[in-house]
Amino acid sequence: MRRPLVIGNWKMNGRSASVARLLNDILAGIGDCKAEVGVCVPFVYIPQASEILKGTKVMLGAQNVADHNSGAFTGEISAGMLREFGCEIVIVGHSERRLLYGESNELVASRYEQAIQGHLKPILCVGETLEQREHGRTLAVIGAQIDTVFEFAGVQSLEHAVIAYEPVWAVGTGHSATTGQAQEVHYHIRSLIGRWNPEVAQAVQIIYGGSVKPENAAELFAMPDIDGGLIGGASLDARAFLSICHSVSV
Numbered sequence: 001m002r003r004p005l006v007i008g009n010w011k012m013n014g015r016s017a018s019v020a021r022l023l024n025d026i027l028a029g030i031g032d033c034k035a036e037v038g039v040c041v042p043f044v045y046i047p048q049a050s051e052i053l054k055g056t057k058v059m060l061g062a063q064n065v066a067d068h069n070s071g072a073f074t075g076e077i078s079a080g081m082l083r084e085f086g087c088e089i090v091i092v093g094h095s096e097r098r099l100l101y102g103e104s105n106e107l108v109a110s111r112y113e114q115a116i117q118g119h120l121k122p123i124l125c126v127g128e129t130l131e132q133r134e135h136g137r138t139l140a141v142i143g144a145q146i147d148t149v150f151e152f153a154g155v156q157s158l159e160h161a162v163i164a165y166e167p168v169w170a171v172g173t174g175h176s177a178t179t180g181q182a183q184e185v186h187y188h189i190r191s192l193i194g195r196w197n198p199e200v201a202q203a204v205q206i207i208y209g210g211s212v213k214p215e216n217a218a219e220l221f222a223m224p225d226i227d228g229g230l231i232g233g234a235s236l237d238a239r240a241f242l243s244i245c246h247s248v249s250v
């Protein structure tokens with residue numbers, strides 16, 4: 001039985017005061033939430049968030065991780081550094097990194113591997129652009145994104161990872177994939193993994209991201225292969241985020 005998982009991705013938002021407010025509001029409302037819950041905050045707020053979240057059931061995460069463990073890599077942050085400040089999870093391969101900053105499948109796979117080696121749980125984001133979907137390439141694009149990770153880190157590494165399906169056309173647009181569209185891709189991803197290792201395929205959490213809101217969360221999370229969500233905009237509002245967290249079906 002897979003436990004539902006809801007992760008907030010704050011992206012490049014917040015200031016110290018709002019970080020404290022948002023985290024304290026989430027902690028005040030999380031109650032007996034049935035989902036595993038985490039937040040991925042901007043790097044500089046990780047020490048502050050770590051203090052606030054220490055000893056609570058909300059996991060702390062980062063939004064990227066270096067593809068090396070130390071050395072002359074200006075501007076990068078290693079898995080070991082993130083662990084030292086209490087991070088348990090890290091997003092890798094978000095579509096904003098792939099598209100705006102040119103991160104290739106190979107670079108994403110190296111970041112993923114570093115996360116695994118550094119005992120951080122990577123949330124591997126995969127997804128197609130609108131153009132790729134319209135050309136019928138959705139499953140091929142996602143297959144290539146996942147295969148590259150298998151080549152670098154092996155399918156067994158998914159025992160310590162999460163996959164997030166985020167169709168690029170649904171990210172930040174207000175237009176979520178339909179439950180049918182999302183379920184179809186989630187099922188495909190699980191089948192793809194199943195060809196390598198059926199047990200891992202059944203165990204791995206595959207979450208959906210792209211305009212998840214309180215209004216559509218329960219319907220999406222009720223689909224058999226959707227194990228929760230990676231929440232962008234709505235994770236910046238404690239009430240909306242908590243409502244999504246409490247929408248999980250168990």
Ligand SMILES: O=C[C@H](O)COP(=O)(O)O
Nearest residue numbers: 009171172210211232233
């Ligand atoms: O990481 C989160 C996704 O990019 C989804 O963002 P969104 O909920 O604002 O569409």
